[in-house]
Amino acid sequence: MSDSPAVMHAETADSHHEHPAYQRHHFESVAQQFDATNFAMWLFLLTEVMFFGGLFTAYLIMRNWYYPAFVEASHQLNIGWGTANTSVLILSSFTMAMGVYNAHMRRKSGLVFCLILTFILGLGFLGIKSIEYTEKYEKHHIPGFHYSMSSFLNPASDPEVHNSYPDDKPLGLDMARHTELYFFLYFAMTGMHALHMIIGIAILGYLIVRAQAGDFTTGHITYIENFGLYWHFVDIIWIFLFPLLYLISRH
Amino acid sequence: MNFMSRENGLLSWLLTGDHKRIAILYLISITCFFFIGGALAGLIRLELLTPQSDLMASDTYNKVFTMHGIIMIFLFLVPSVPATLGNFFIPMMIGAKDLALPKINLLSWYMYVVGGILVIYTMVAGGVDTGWTFTTPLSTHYVNTNVMSTGMAIFVAGFSSIFTGLNFIVTIHKMRCPGMTWFRLPLFVWSNYAASILMVLGTPVLAITIVLVALERTVGIGVFDPTKGGDPILFQHLFWFYSHPAVYIMILPGMGVISETISTFSRKRVFGYTAVAFSSVAIAVFGFFVWAHHMFIMGISNYSMLVFSLLTMLVAVPSAIKIFNWTFTLYKGSITFETPMLYSFGFMGLFTIGGLTGVFLGASGTDIHLTETYFIVAHFHFVMVGGMLMAFLAGIHFWWPKMTGRMYPEKISQLAAVVTFIGFNLTFFPQFILGTLGMPRRYAAYPPEFQILNVFSTAGATILGVGYLLPVIYLVWSLKYGEIAGNNPWQATGLEWQTQSPPLTENFVINPVMDHEAYDYDWLENQGVKEVASVG
């Protein structure tokens, strides 16, 4: 049979059957509209998966080729901040899911509260990221901008990391050069992820305003539900970035 | 009253949500870019009249063929059938009022236009000379032409493609009218659905590749630079992961058109409907697994060559199945030779030749000798120009009466089809020979013994140019002076033919219900003169 929801009866195209104001005219029913836009958001997320896929491919190849450089370079990332960020993002996924729940239950204040929490957690994530990025800038670990290999050629010159990882041997010049590749992938992948977070937070701001106006608690849950999908997807990307970038080997 | 006369004024077109108007906007834009790309092709052929690089310097020649490739692929072939005929007719064929996401549809056109403007900017700013394939490390380290702006242009145009494909997939799944099961859909819809899957899943990889090239050029980190430990082959893996499915994105919608025209002009249902439908999807699926056949000489491992060569042989099978099925559709049909049918015959013959030569190239042993020669150039022009472009013209002519309410002049259009066929063969068949003789591609100068074949090729290109100009002239002429077309001048099946020409903005007065199989000519005869839902 057909998975198209318009299986009811033939209707005239412009007969004014009852439909809520938020149902667009080319859809036959709210269910069809919700279903179609939900499916569209999933397809968009598939494009995002393939988009990040290119970066993951590059990462996997370089990590395989230059494993020692990747291990030592990853020790430069603070595992505390990384774990904190992961937890913040997971929590924000929870608050977003609760936001969707509140929208379904038509509780406006609950929805707005959850969206605001998600917003704050998102900003928190970006804040921690900027702390980490600043650290990298100060230690000259930004590729292409006065990149310095001294922490890898001579680990003792970097006491902060050396004390945590005393077994890190000095890398040869060749392998030490490849730490720049690690940092490039670090910035490219987390940067791309952060860009998606920024866009998400901006949209979230807009949704908070409209949620406060009561637009999403009258049965029109599409925007909240679909944005939730986007937000969870950004969380999933981080769930993979965290072990791949931070947890290569800490023993 | 129809979708064109409903509202007037520039804004009503530029801010429209109507899929039919967006299709017309696309048609105008891609035609403009087609002729720019065609002019560049003319320059290439002019240069190649003589063995020396005398018309332009080698650097300029590189820029000319690069822009020709970029414009023809990204700004013409990829959107050609989907964004014009697909946009216009998929909702009508499934009995819907519009695509699922009209605003995304409009956004898709604007992204196309921005991409196009960036390409024009690139040309004005001095062009780019890396070849459309942007091979690293040439494109990242050794040229100082406009790689960044070209990259941005393709990035943006890529999103145009993604949004179109996304829209089609959602629409075809969710907005079919009552009774329109998957196996009652016209095969045009199946083909566009398969192409849309490729658009949605493949194009983002091109996007990230462009981002990486841009970062490599600006920051210089070395992911594609062997001196810094990177791998130029990585670029090629990522680039061809999209660009091979891209060729199926280009050809599948054209194949969809052929299913419609072959059926209509032999007055017979398409032979093996299910096989053709599944072959379309099979081409899309297999198309994802063969990309490294573009990289046989680049340094991939022998084991990879083996695997990809084998898979490439497999991907030819569904295309062949379709050709067989169309041929069997013709058998014992009542064949007539209207213009769309002439173009369709051209498609069948030329795509077969192009496709077969693709199999020769898929065998890595022969590919090592034939790659980077004119054999490749001939191969892809046979499938893309002899195949896809002919299918596009077939579709434009087939649906012109429906879109505009006017018939084009039949005699001159048949003449144009024949001229195009002759011009095409004269242009590109000699290139197969040149390739096997060893003439390399992307060179402005060549050994003098190749000149005679090049002269044939250029002569053919001139004829081909005439063949393409004629339709523009008479189609535009027909808008004002063409005979008024009725609802169904070809007596075709398909829901789009059961309503007025040009259609209403909302497509149908009464929501259609599909109660017969696809290509059911008996049902059509029983309709007689009873028109379902026509309002003057």
Added chain:
Amino acid sequence: MSDLKEMEEQENHIVSPMIYLAILGALLVGTGLTVWASFIDLGEWHIAPGLTVFWNPVVALAIACSKAILVVLFFMHVKYSTKLTKLTVTSGFFVFLALIGMTLTDYFSRAWGRW
């Protein structure tokens, strides 16, 4: 007809906050687990000369995949979605795997040299 019902169920199905809390807990536990595992050397498995599996990255990826699956199934409601949504998610995952997998086979097999 069953698809229409599936669709309306999807729209109307409301996941209970208790489930969300449980998933949140599982995700945080998973995070702690993966950090802890990275500090321990989990050893390797020599399948054949030149072909070794190191357990640390395997465990890390396994935990990451599990977390992702939980997010997809529960936070993103895929467990309660139509068959089409499930098919879409799966096919996207497979194409992603094809990109990475088939590209990596080239890189891994280069070391095997000529036939």
